[in-house]
Amino acid sequence: MSGRPDGAHDEEARGASEPGAGARLDELVRVVDALLADEGGCAWNRAQTPRSLVTYLVEETYELVEAIEDGTSDDVREELGDVLYQVVLHGALAARASSGSFDLADVVRDVAEKTVRRHPHVFGADRADDVDEIVRLWSAAKAGEKSQRTSAYDGVPVGQPALARAQKLDARRAAAGGVRPEPVRAPTTTSGTEVTGTEVTGTAATDARAESRELAWGRSLLAQVDEATDRGMDAERALRAAVREREMLLRRDEAEPAGGGQLEGGQAEGEEPEGAQAGGGTIEGGTIEGRPVEQVPPQPE
Numbered sequence: 684m685s686g687r688p689d690g691a692h693d694e695e696a697r698g699a700s701e702p703g704a705g706a707r708l709d710e711l712v713r714v715v716d717a718l719l720a721d722e723g724g725c726a727w728n729r730a731q732t733p734r735s736l737v738t739y740l741v742e743e744t745y746e747l748v749e750a751i752e753d754g755t756s757d758d759v760r761e762e763l764g765d766v767l768y769q770v771v772l773h774g775a776l777a778a779r780a781s782s783g784s785f786d787l788a789d790v791v792r793d794v795a796e797k798t799v800r801r802h803p804h805v806f807g808a809d810r811a812d813d814v815d816e817i818v819r820l821w822s823a824a825k826a827g828e829k830s831q832r833t834s835a836y837d838g839v840p841v842g843q844p845a846l847a848r849a850q851k852l853d854a855r856r857a858a859a860g861g862v863r864p865e866p867v868r869a870p871t872t873t874s875g876t877e878v879t880g881t882e883v884t885g886t887a888a889t890d891a892r893a894e895s896r897e898l899a900w901g902r903s904l905l906a907q908v909d910e911a912t913d914r915g916m917d918a919e920r921a922l923r924a925a926v927r928e929r930e931m932l933l934r935r936d937e938a939e940p941a942g943g944g945q946l947e948g949g950q951a952e953g954e955e956p957e958g959a960q961a962g963g964g965t966i967e968g969g970t971i972e973g974r975p976v977e978q979v980p981p982q983p984e
Contacts, residue, residue: 711768712787715775733773740769752920753927800824822858835859847919849908863909866902 702710718728743765750758774787801824804811811817832838835855839848856863911918 708771711771712775715768715771718772719775719779728772731772731776733776736769736773736776740766740773743769748923752923797828800828835861844919846908846922847917849905850912850918853909853912866905 715728717723718725721729743762747759747762747766750762754762770790771787774785774790777784778786799806801821803809803820803824804817809820811820829838835858836852839851839855841848843851853863908918911921
């Protein structure tokens with residue numbers, strides 16, 4: 684192998700006076716072990732389970748995303764630490780479980796070995812001259828590991844945000860050489876009876892019609908996501924940016940209620956900005972509201 688996945692060169696570069704990442708990680712492991720200790724530890728931490736910590740893991744992950752997209756390097760550093768703490772805590776809880784199925788050392792070893800396997804152009808004899816070839820090698824290595832899967836769409840998390848999940852499924856579809864299915868146009872049914880028929884009446888019919896309208900709106904939104912995919916944009920990231928922008932404007936209006944009905948740039952309230960797209964945000968010349976549009980690189984599947 685031409686690489687050194689153990690990170691030893693990092694600690695050498697820091698010098699003997701500065702502890703490296705490995706030593707610092709050991710320090711965090713000791714801190715978490717102290718929190719979970721039966722004597723003198725933290726009762727709250729001991730009471731946690733991997734399932735009870737899911738909410739915090741999701742929150743910390745989104746805080747890291749926010750810091751990366753809209754924060755400072757200090758924010759990113761702090762949020763990376765919070766996510767790392769979650770990983771270490773989950774590993775310690777697994778080690779303390781009655782089954783003792785794994786611990787943090789197993790997690791670190793497994794991810795290091797997997798990373799080496801999926802980069803044969805770095806750690807093996809294969810060669811990759813461009814990103815497309817790297818993606819091909821990665822995908823081939825992963826396919827070998829996941830050979831028990833029976834569908835190209837296995838392994839896409841159901842709990843993933845809907846926009847991101849739509850694009851992940853579409854990436855799997857494209858990698859498998861499939862085509863996008865046409866959206867279903869038939870009316871939504873309730874207990875096998877068409878909404879438009881006379882068999883469903885009263886509250887059931889009202890609920891079914893509302894469900895049908897909601898599904899139709901969802902299909903139109905999915906078409907917008909497909910358009911974003913075809914243009915190389917991350918739909919989830921784009922929506923997060925637009926929501927952040929709206930929050931900023933709401934906070935501005937809250938602080939300055941007498942704004943005179945004028946938006947930024949002298950545009951009158953209610954006017955459609957030139958180049959506006961359905962769903963908000965001006966996309967023109969490779970920018971959204973004057974900011975560069977980040978293209979989504981090919982993702983290993």
